[in-house]
């Protein structure tokens with residue numbers, strides 16, 4: 469019996485099998501097309517066919533996962549609506565359940581461990597507006613969990629997260645004012661005080677300035693934050709500016725983080741703005 473050698477692996481075999489053009493095309497798509505011969509030995513055939521099957525299973529799994537994430541992301545709107553309706557109807561424990569579900573949904577969407585949701589998760593997406601919603605959720609939870617000592621731990625977590633998220637939203641001063649009022653009737657005033665301390669410790673982060681100067685303690689960053697709190701927040705145009713700034717600056721900060729070479733130029737622009745502002749004060 470005459471033997472032929474497989475053009476792919478060089479093994480001597482009795483006969484070669486035709487490689488299905490579908491397999492060649494699939495492997496080509498995945499960049500594994502090599503330069504495949506039209507005929508290979510049985511073991512090469514099995515190997516190539518198996519690799520195609522594994523590839524498409526993985527791709528389907530990835531697609532299904534992505535689809536599930538998208539569905540979950542959409543479902544969050546209804547959870548928020550439901551929670552807010554419950555808040556209006558004073559059904560606070562139902563509201564808490566819906567809010568917690570909403571937070572779980574975000575954790576799954578952003579691949580975060582339970583309780584690990586952070587503003588950073590929203591930085592790398594077009595979803596920064598969600599930060600304000602997340603902050604308002606923690607604000608409601610902080611007050612709901614104030615109703616019983618049983619919820620002490622959860623209230624503590626909500627206080628921490630609220631302070632954390634608020635810094636990235638334009639509702640910071642509003643919530644701080646509301647919390648100061650709430651403090652007077654709170655069952656657990658220590659927790660509200662702790663929140664106020666956290667929130668006032670480090671008021672808002674200037675995304676662009678922090679990315680450009682690589683620290684939110686740089687004097688230039690502090691100046692800009694101060695200017696925002698003392699001047700901009702008091703004027704309507706200023707508030708519109710802050711809103712736009714928080715909407716557009718995370719993507720700009722992201723670009724800066726990816727292209728550090730741009731940083732000196734941005735630092736230069738910010739310094740010029742600062743000296744202009746400082747001269748007018």
Ligand SMILES: [Zn+2]
Pocket residue numbers: 474475476477478479508509510511512513
């Ligand atoms: Zn072979």
